[in-house]
Amino acid sequence: MSSSEIITAKNLTKIYGNITAVDGISFSIFRGECYGFLGPNGAGKTTTIKMVHCFSPLTSGELVVGGMNVNKDQRKIKEIIGVVPQEENLDPDLSVFKNLTVYARYFNAPRKEAEKRAVELLDFIHLKDRMNSRIKDISGGMKKRLLIARSLMNNPKVLILDEPTTGLDPQARHLIWQRLRLLKKAGMTMILTTHYMEEASQLCDRVAIMDRGKILLEGEPKKLVADEIGTEVIEMRLDDENQDAELLMANLEQFKKFKFTYERVGDTIYIFSNNGRELLHSIVDIKHTHLLHRPATLEDLFLKLTGRGLRE
Amino acid sequence: MYLFGMGIGIGGYLQAIEGVSYIEFIAPGIIMVPAMYSASFECTFGSFTRMTEQKTYDGILATPLSVGDLVMGEILWGATKSLISGSIMLFIIYLAGLMKSSILMVIPLLILVFLIGFLFASLAMIATALSPSYDFFNYFFTLILTPMFFFSGIFFPLSNFPAWVKIVSNLMPLTHAVNISRYFLSNVNYSHILSSTLVLIACTIIFSFLGVSLIKKRIIK
Ligand SMILES: Nc1ncnc2c1ncn2[C@@H]1O[C@H](COP(=O)(O)OP(=O)(O)OP(=O)(O)O)[C@@H](O)[C@H]1O
Numbered sequence: 135m136s137s138s139e140i141i142t143a144k145n146l147t148k149i150y151g152n153i154t155a156v157d158g159i160s161f162s163i164f165r166g167e168c169y170g171f172l173g174p175n176g177a178g179k180t181t182t183i184k185m186v187h188c189f190s191p192l193t194s195g196e197l198v199v200g201g202m203n204v205n206k207d208q209r210k211i212k213e214i215i216g217v218v219p220q221e222e223n224l225d226p227d228l229s230v231f232k233n234l235t236v237y238a239r240y241f242n243a244p245r246k247e248a249e250k251r252a253v254e255l256l257d258f259i260h261l262k263d264r265m266n267s268r269i270k271d272i273s274g275g276m277k278k279r280l281l282i283a284r285s286l287m288n289n290p291k292v293l294i295l296d297e298p299t300t301g302l303d304p305q306a307r308h309l310i311w312q313r314l315r316l317l318k319k320a321g322m323t324m325i326l327t328t329h330y331m332e333e334a335s336q337l338c339d340r341v342a343i344m345d346r347g348k349i350l351l352e353g354e355p356k357k358l359v360a361d362e363i364g365t366e367v368i369e370m371r372l373d374d375e376n377q378d379a380e381l382l383m384a385n386l387e388q389f390k391k392f393k394f395t396y397e398r399v400g401d402t403i404y405i406f407s408n409n410g411r412e413l414l415h416s417i418v419d420i421k422h423t424h425l426l427h428r429p430a431t432l433e434d435l436f437l438k439l440t441g442r443g444l445r446e
Numbered sequence: 447m448y449l450f451g452m453g454i455g456i457g458g459y460l461q462a463i464e465g466v467s468y469i470e471f472i473a474p475g476i477i478m479v480p481a482m483y484s485a486s487f488e489c490t491f492g493s494f495t496r497m498t499e500q501k502t503y504d505g506i507l508a509t510p511l512s513v514g515d516l517v518m519g520e521i522l523w524g525a526t527k528s529l530i531s532g533s534i535m536l537f538i539i540y541l542a543g544l545m546k547s548s549i550l551m552v553i554p555l556l557i558l559v560f561l562i563g564f565l566f567a568s569l570a571m572i573a574t575a576l577s578p579s580y581d582f583f584n585y586f587f588t589l590i591l592t593p594m595f596f597f598s599g600i601f602f603p604l605s606n607f608p609a610w611v612k613i614v615s616n617l618m619p620l621t622h623a624v625n626i627s628r629y630f631l632s633n634v635n636y637s638h639i640l641s642s643t644l645v646l647i648a649c650t651i652i653f654s655f656l657g658v659s660l661i662k663k664r665i666i667k
């Protein structure tokens with residue numbers, strides 16, 4: 135294990151009854167990086183993360199966090215980890231402020247220190263003016279922000295975020311992104327799961343795309359997209375789903391010299407290439423209704439890799 | 447409270463039992479009732495809500511605490527609630543002049559109340575670990591706690607009952623607690639103080655270990 139690795143998993147497997155939720159995955163996460171797990175519902179992201187923070191015991195494989203084995207040093211590992219769970223679990227009987235200070239007690243933090251830190255963190259996530267509110271009186275976005283503040287109460291070395299912005303409005307989402315980027319600048323290692331490809335592109339140094347318990351692809355988002363599908367996408371929206379498509383695709387074959395790949399999904403043909411402009415010039419002549427030329431995104435890659443059911 | 451009222455009410459119609467007035471007879475057991483029920487309510491309905499709806503356990507288990515720490519915390523909290531309600535009951539009984547022993551006996555009585563709280567909190571955690579839904583607790587209360595309430599010698603002496611009832615009764619932890627309480631509160635002679643105390647302690651230890659392991663089995667997957 136290299137000294138800059140903070141989390142190392144080898145052949146990590148988790149089986150629930152007859153469901154293999156995580157199927158022998160291996161990955162390494164380095165100090166100070168933000169590592170994202172992407173994948174459709176049920177891919178095994180949450181399960182992987184739960185093994186990292188010692189909630190779920192491994193079925194098999196090896197998992198080392200901060201140099202410690204998750205099967206043995208659970209208490210010590212949990213001391214250096216902060217967790218933002220997928221499902222909100224704040225204490226509804228306590229105020230916003232008390233939720234933080236009581237949580238700190240579980241880490242044996244001295245009261246005075248915890249109170250000071252709670253105020254700082256509430257300020258950090260813009261919740262200071264709601265510190266005496268009851269949990270049931272604050273919005274979903276505020277709850278997520280509070281969960282982030284709570285996860286930072288123990289000054290963790292690794293922050294685990296399971297869908298930190300799911301269900302939030304754009305304002306709240308952008309605020310959270312900003313805060314997470316600040317944390318990253320300060321050297322925090324982060325593990326993130328998300329369904330928003332933009333979020334992964336904005337925050338993650340590296341991502342792993344998972345499906346059915348396996349990692350399909352891992353790497354830097356930009357590089358992955360460029361390597362796997364090219365830099366640009368042309369979307370052709372069809373009027374008539376059936377007839378047009380066959381003809382169009384046959385027509386596309388004549389531009390083979392531009393080197394591109396294409397895929398048809400329902401009423402749209404996606405053309406992936408590294409030289410969209412020239413290709414576009416050539417195909418404007420083909421009869422069609424809408425053309426959209428845009429940079430390729432992680433979402434294109436994601437759908438290509440995991441959207442099997444829709445393709446072909 | 448209504449128990450106390452009932453005691454006074456019914457007591458008026460009843461003859462003295464074992465040489466004391468009815469209300470005096472039931473006073474030692476009456477202290478044990480809130481001790482049993484407070485912990486039982488807290489660690490069934492309260493704990494189940496925290497475990498399922500509020501997901502508090504998931505949050506706590508993300509901190510250095512283990513399932514063992516968590517369940518012990520729940521049990522101690524249940525026992526504390528018992529201590530509070532049991533103390534109030536004891537105070538009322540004292541004010542009503544029903545305490546026949548020295549005031550110093552308050553100390554063993556409160557320890558007993560806490561022990562009973564601990565025991566029933568542990569038993570309740572077992573129910574919580576096994577419970578699929580809130581309905582399950584109805585069975586727990588009617589099939590386990592209510593029989594103890596009636597057959598542990600709080601309201602009538604067991605001496606008049608058939609032998610099998612006595613045997614069953616002696617299997618109930620509450621019976622032992624009532625006997626001990628009678629000894630300390632009313633100076634009633636009871637020769638099995640030590641063994642009864644050991645029974646209560648043994649039950650508490652077994653129930654709490656079982657509670658921890660069943661909760662672990664339920665939430666750690
Ligand atoms: N406690 C459990 N018992 C049984 N099966 C489970 C349990 N938790 C998860 N699973 C199963 O394991 C698989 C992976 O679930 P997981 O929650 O890790 O997916 P996910 O990638 O986080 O999905 P989502 O995007 O919906 O949050 C699913 O098939 C799920 O049904």
Ligand SMILES: [Mg+2]
Binds near residue numbers: 220
């Ligand atoms: Mg999930």
